[in-house]
Structures are given as structure tokens and as C-alpha cells.
Amino acid sequence: MAGFGGQGVMLIGQLLAYGGMMEDKEVSWHPSYGPEMRGGTANCTVVVSDDPVASPVVSSPGIALVLNTPSFDRFEPAVVPGGLLIVNTSLCERQSQREDIKVIEVPATAIADEIGDGRVANMVMLGALIGSTEMVSLDTIKESLRKVLPERRHGLIPLNEQALQRGVDLGRGAA
Numbered sequence: 001m002a003g004f005g006g007q008g009v010m011l012i013g014q015l016l017a018y019g020g021m022m023e024d025k026e027v028s029w030h031p032s033y034g035p036e037m038r039g040g041t042a043n044c045t046v047v048v049s050d051d052p053v054a055s056p057v058v059s060s061p062g063i064a065l066v067l068n069t070p071s072f073d074r075f076e077p078a079v080v081p082g083g084l085l086i087v088n089t090s091l092c093e094r095q096s097q098r099e100d101i102k103v104i105e106v107p108a109t110a111i112a113d114e115i116g117d118g119r120v121a122n123m124v125m126l127g128a129l130i131g132s133t134e135m136v137s138l139d140t141i142k143e144s145l146r147k148v149l150p151e152r153r154h155g156l157i158p159l160n161e162q163a164l165q166r167g168v169d170l171g172r173g174a175a
Contacts, residue, residue, distance in 0.1 A: 002043035003067030008122035013044035018144040019136040020048035030056035048135050069093045086128050104174040111166050120163035127167020
């Protein structure tokens with residue numbers, strides 16, 4: 001998962017990892033930040049598996065979720081043949097030319113703005129991942145929101161759930 005700092009990349013990575021743990025899967029979450037927190041690069045590697053995770057470092061992901069053009073440029077070539085690339089087309093200026101991977105295009109920022117808050121674009125993207133892969137259930141991700149978000153942010157849970165559902169619907173339609 002990759003984007004600019006401030007887009008909530010780490011949060012959706014934590015939600016996915018926590019969701020995997022809640023479903024008794026083996027998980028790892030490995031964050032990586034650029035020099036600035038907000039506006040710099042941010043990405044995290046999340047592994048969710050039925051088998052033990054040997055290393056949190058993944059050089060060739062089976063799935064890449066990218067929120068912007070620099071992330072697309074960095075991670076699209078790394079996706080393994082037969083893998084999946086989920087792209088926020090609202091902020092990504094390019095389309096994949098690869099024919100050996102599946103690409104799901106999600107206008108996440110536009111959907112988030114339509115819902116009423118551009119900050120939930122990350123949840124739209126996470127929903128698209130969940131809808132297209134069923135890696136963990138939507139109900140588990142919703143439950144993990146209550147555990148991962150600080151209590152002062154719980155008022156935003158309905159908005160996040162709405163964004164997740166919109167993404168799930170897109171992901172299922174593209175699966």
C-alpha cells in the first residue's frame with residue numbers, strides 16, 4: 001500500500017493486518033516513511049497468510065494498492081505476473097500497460113469527495129481490495145476500525161464504513 005504521507009496508508013495497512021489477526025491468520029505489517037510525514041512518501045507492506053510469514057520484506061508483491069502517481073511508478077513494475085494492481089485513478093496520471101496483471105481502477109478520491117470527506121479515499125481503496133480478494137471480511141475490517149481508531153475518532157466510523165462499502169462494491173464488480 002503506497003501513497004503520500006497524510007493519505008492514511010499506514011492506517012489501512014494496520015486495519016488489514018489487525019483484521020487478519022482477528023481472523024486467526026498469520027500477518028506482518030512493515031511501514032516505510034519518506035523524510036516528511038505529511039506530503040512525503042509513505043508505504044507499508046502487509047502480509048496476510050494462512051501460513052507463517054517468513055519475512056515482512058516483500059520485493060515483488062502479489063498485490064499493490066497505490067494512491068498516487070509516484071507510488072504507481074514505483075510499485076506497478078514490481079507486481080508479480082498474475083498479480084493485482086489497485087489504482088486510485090483520481091490521483092494517478094497513468095494507466096498500467098501491463099497485460100500480465102489484473103488492474104482495478106478506483107476513482108477513490110472522487111468517491112470520497114462525493115461521500116463528503118476526501119480523507120476517506122484510503123477506505124475506498126481498502127474496500128476495493130477487500131471486495132476483490134476477500135482477504136479478510138468486511139465485517140472484520142469494520143470491527144477493527146473500532147479497535148484501531150482512537151476513541152476521539154469513533155464519530156468518523158460511519159463515514160469510514162460508507163467509504164469501505166463503496167470500495168467493496170467496486171472491488172466485487174471488478175473481481
